[in-house]
Amino acid sequence: MDIYTVTRLNREVRSLIEANLSTVWVRGEISNLARPRSGHIYFSLKDEDSQVRCALFRMQGMRLAFAPEDGMEVLAHARPGLYLPRGDFQLIVEHLEQAGEGALRRAFEVLKKKLADQGLFDAAHKKPLPVIPNRIGVITSPSGAAIRDILAVLQRRFPGIPVLIYPVPVQGTEAAPAIARALDVADERRECDVLILARGGGSLEDLWAFNEEIVAHAIHRCAIPIISAIGHEIDVTIADFVADRRAPTPSAAAELVVPDRWEYQRRFDALDHRLLSLMRHHLREQHQALAWLERRLIHPRRRLSDDTQRLDDLMGRLIRCTHTFAAPRRNRLARSMAELYRHDPSARLRVHGAHRRQLAQRLSLAARRYLGEHGSRIASLGRALDAINPRQTLERGYAIVTRQSDGAIVRGPEAVSEGQLLRVRLAKGTLLCSVLRAGAEEAEERQR
Template sequence: MFRLMLPPSPTVARDIYTVARLNREAKTLLESSFPPIWIEGEISNLSRPASGHIYFSLKDAQAQVRCAFFRQHQRRMGGTLKDGLHVLLRARVSLYEGRGDYQIIVEYLEEAGEGALRRAFDALKERLAREGLFDVALKQALPRLPRRIGVITSPSGAVLHDIVTTLRRRFPAIAVLVYPVPVQGEGAAEKIAAALRRAGERRDCDVLILARGGGSLEDLWPFNEEIVARAIHACPLPVVSGVGHETDFTIADMVADARAPTPTAAAEMLSPDRQEWLAQFARFENRLAALMRARLRSQSQHLDWLGSRLVHPRIRIEHLQLQIGALARRLNLAQLAQRYRARSQWQTVNARLQRHSPLPRLRALTLANRHSRVRLVAGMKHRLERARSRLQQEMQTLHALSPLATLERGYAIVQRPDTGMVVTNVAKVKPGDRVQARLARGYLDCLVEKTREN
């Protein structure tokens, strides 16, 4: 049944919304009113269309809400989603304009509860163990007496007070340098790793304590992050992990060079007990005093023995003077004897050299050389004269037989100009051929007009 209503006054302007406008403004209002929020709940009605996006409902005991997990945000998701899985997600509140459905846009998703953290802990532990970050051979030795200890912890907690109090009680001479960092919450792991790198670069300390009080696995999670484990492994300074209570184990404990069950135990591990050192110094002092007394007694007895052997310096000098005089006389006699022996040896050697002197032989050889040279010169002159006479005779004979002498008598040598072959028969040429006639002096280039035989 419809109720009859009076129309509004015509003077009032109507602002009529379309459905699309209503949904659009509702979406803008929702997204501007809610910042990105964290929501925890159970997955149900999970669907995976071909687009690659994931749609599901997130519910608790009283209500449920539709969620959209788009493909571009799924890169950092670990594990597989399924119905009934309890998750923790970061999301934006929005509205799907096409249907007017209120929904949650998921930007990050992880499995909720300590079980998920424990699985992530075990997975990282296994991976780092395979890489060798837990090897005992890589761990550095702790200094026996550090001059300065660096403490990486929260400056506002009781942990720092306990460490400083323990060090003052056990060994006040050790200086403490604090690297303040948050030890819980988002971003704590990055800041802890940055403090480790800064301490390694500065080298202001001999050893580092990474400390935090006890808590749940979630509270201690920054010390189970991979970035902290790799920063501890890369730190050039020895690192002692004192995180949580004795029953708490973290990845940082396994990578560190030493693990202490508590922060206070870490301070005790790195600081010697002052009372023990004082007692040890007292024992050393007593031993040193006893050794000094025994040494003094021994040296006193030795001094008495040396005093009994001591001779007056004047007597000692006179005795040495007598020894020097005797040695000087022996030295003079030895020098004279050595001089006589050297002169006798020289005379013997000189006589032997005279007997074997090459001078007489050299004179005889020089004279023989002169005679041989005179004979050689005379023989060479005679030989040259004979050779010259024979050469002239041969030259005369050769000239008489030479064709050049024939040319001097008016004859000529006819040759082919192209081959240089001597023409001795008219059959070798024909009219029109060119020949060359060699005279005694010069050449004639001739053209054969006619040939005839004798």
């Protein structure tokens, strides 16, 4: 018989639990909540028939979006286990959320990804806010705290700007269609320069109307700039992603939509003072420049008199310079003309012309004498050349015989063979012949 110790039994039971149940989702109501100084949270989850101990350690507890309380219904994502020292079955909680919010958060993430893929969150679609709007539209509940906060801030920062309220329910099943209609109406009427979409704080379920796709598309197609101011700073909705600007609270939205009038007035006064100072400085500089020009300005009659005297002086100097400059040059020109007449080239040209004609006559006589002396010799050489001209030999009945194959001249029968083709050039044309017999004529002469 195998007998277990308590520790061994607890360990094996824990091993069986951990092997068969890794993590589970458990829904239940919180009870017996305890927060020791360690920062861990211990509580029980119960339903109508049972309960189970739970431990939420400090690091996981710091990531909670809410403060757990007794009586709160929650969804716990936990690892089943066994606490060995006491043998207590318990859940080690890794994530805790309020019941009902888990499905909403998953739906939120799905819609967020879908709209992001469609481009509704792109920065290119964001419209700039007017510096000072002529009229502000607020889409919210007319009886909520959000509208009171917005009006109070607007009155404090920039009183006198008209505010148009588009009343809508901000919670419940009818809220999303009503908000979308109000956005379309405001866009169609174009009564306002900017819109504030506002609601006070609440749970994810309370704010769900601002996470509906119909509201997101209405914001996206609206041509008027929209500031979203939904809940508190930690609350983020789909409307915040689509809107042109997001404000953490309705009051912050009012501060975004208008500047501080008194600060604006102070800046305007400072700019006005600076502009006046610049204008005074500019006028002072212009006055000084005008006075300087006035001192330099000369009366036209005095200016004309001075210029006349200066012109007379220049004319006198010009005449004197002309005489001084021209006299020696006239003398030099006269001397040059005399030299030119003395060395007139026409006489020299006449002498050279006669000499040239004499040389031409001598050259002509020498050429005729040379041609006469050498003419007879040239004729004799021509006759000798004609005597040895092959064409003259051919005219006398002779022929030039060449081999057809290589063009060599045939000087005797030993240079050919029977059947070989020969080309015979005559005085008037050529013959193509075939050798029938070589050396036959010499043999026949010997026989005779």
